[in-house]
Amino acid sequence: MKDVQQQVDERDIYLNEVGIKDLVFPIEIKNKDGKWQTTHAKISLSVDLDPSQRGTHMSRFVDIIQKNNRIDLKHIKNILAVIQEKLGAKKSFIELEFEYFIKKEAPVSKKISYINVGVKYKAWLGDTFEFEMTVNTPATTLCPCSKEISEVSAHNQRANISITVRSNEFIWIEDLVKISEDSASSPVYALLKRPDEKYVTEYAYENPRFVEDVCREVKIQLDENKIATRYKILVESFESIHNHNAFAKIISEAMLK
Structure with a gap:
């Protein structure tokens, strides 16, 4: 089939970011005790776009995250590198927002319960790697x-x-x-x-x-x-x-x- 996204764009305008946002998907986050906790995240993935290229291949973002849903610093770096490779980009970006659950013990009764905290990860890879939490x-x-x-x-x-x-x-x-x-x-x-x-x-x-x-x-x-x-x-x-x-x-x- 004809690859429309790969068509040459003669307007010669660079796009800082193109991609997908608000994809809700199950992920796994490593606890401090070494176990993996399952939750779900709202995810945004994007790349920069060369002035000569008309569009990017949006479906590839979903395919990549489905194959890489374990999230820690090592996995995030790998996801960003794979995105660049699969989409032929110089820069790649990821954002995840999710609820993280922590086991807590009541101070007197010692009853166990869980509290949820809101977490946001942002990372980008270009000439250097940056991670923000x-x-x-x-x-x-x-x-x-x-x-x-x-x-x-x-x-x-x-x-x-x-x-x-x-x-x-x-x-x-x-x-x-x-x-x-x-x-x-x-x-x-x-x-x-x-x-x-x-x-x-x-x-x-x-x-x-x-x-x-x-x-x-x-x-x-x-x-x-x-x-x-x-x-x-x-x-x-x-x-x-x-x-x-x-x-x-x-x-x-x-x-x-």
């Missing part, structure tokens, strides 16, 4: 100001702690989740019995944190643990007594370069 972790923040001015109690709320790191070294999702939870007033859990609820609410009360506090604590831990030099931190508090949210952000100098 974002992990969104739910947590609790308790307002220090509210605690200070109140005779009893203090307002608290769910918060989201987003850490984006760019590195060519593999970083465990679990490590970023722990940093986020340790920086907040308290972690959150899927399953808590009454003794656990008492512990968690009192723990948060004894660890009041503004979004500014949380953001700075995350930075300290990223730096002390040498996780990465290129990172972005975004903490958002879904305020319980205001009709707006509060946020704080840090972008490392290395990330801006």
Whole structure:
């Protein structure tokens, strides 16, 4: 059959990216304990397109990901290399968004449950390889100001702690989740019995944190643990007594370069 995509395009315009997006497909992600966890991801795959080429072969993206659905740093590099080879491109790109599940033990009852965190992988291969990971972790923040001015109690709320790191070294999702939870007033859990609820609410009360506090604590831990030099931190508090949210952000100098 006639290969229309391979026709010469005389408009001579380079395209930075062409490809497919929002493909939902099952993938496997390696846990820190070495096991593979099955989840599903929303996937985008693309390449650059030479000015002389009319189009790319979109179906090949789906074929490639179906044969390479185990996802870690080694597999991502391989997927990008295969995409370049199969589509005759100089640059290739991949994005994946998925839910990752972590087993958690309740603090008193020791009941086991799972929390889900949102994860995004972005990677691209050209003259060099770049990998970027974002992990969104739910947590609790308790307002220090509210605690200070109140005779009893203090307002608290769910918060989201987003850490984006760019590195060519593999970083465990679990490590970023722990940093986020340790920086907040308290972690959150899927399953808590009454003794656990008492512990968690009192723990948060004894660890009041503004979004500014949380953001700075995350930075300290990223730096002390040498996780990465290129990172972005975004903490958002879904305020319980205001009709707006509060946020704080840090972008490392290395990330801006």
